[in-house]
Amino acid sequence: MISHRDNNTQRIAALDERAEALKLKRGMGIADARAMHPSIDVVEADPEADRRLLEGLADWCDRYTPLVAIDGEDGLFLDVTGCTHLFGGERAMQDEILTRF
Incomplete structure (x- = not known):
């Protein structure tokens, strides 16, 4: 999963099929995503x-x-x-x- 900064919040910018299967969505806050699935891997967008x-x-x-x-x-x-x-x-x-x- 790739994140980007939106104001003061890290948000999901792109995700793979596994993340979609976990019901994660583009634009969702990383904190919310980690609350649902603590072991997710997140990489900062470049x-x-x-x-x-x-x-x-x-x-x-x-x-x-x-x-x-x-x-x-x-x-x-x-x-x-x-x-x-x-x-x-x-x-x-x-x-x-x-x-x-």
């Missing part, structure tokens, strides 16, 4: 590291299309127009990306 990772993923995606853009804080946009045939079509390209990722 926006700069996230940005570097996203930039690295964007560079990695150049193998699929020359038109890759970062979309917001957590997304990538790939314009694959004219590129999918090089991978055997859209579905094959998607499978290739998911296999490598």
Whole structure:
């Protein structure tokens, strides 16, 4: 689970499937989450590291299309127009990306 500071409160910023199964929610205070489940692991968000990772993923995606853009804080946009045939079509390209990722 990843936390971020919201004023003077640490809140859940992102969580995995295990945390969701525990009924924890994004935006919930870490103190409340720990009251429910004292043994949860919490890591402080690192926006700069996230940005570097996203930039690295964007560079990695150049193998699929020359038109890759970062979309917001957590997304990538790939314009694959004219590129999918090089991978055997859209579905094959998607499978290739998911296999490598």
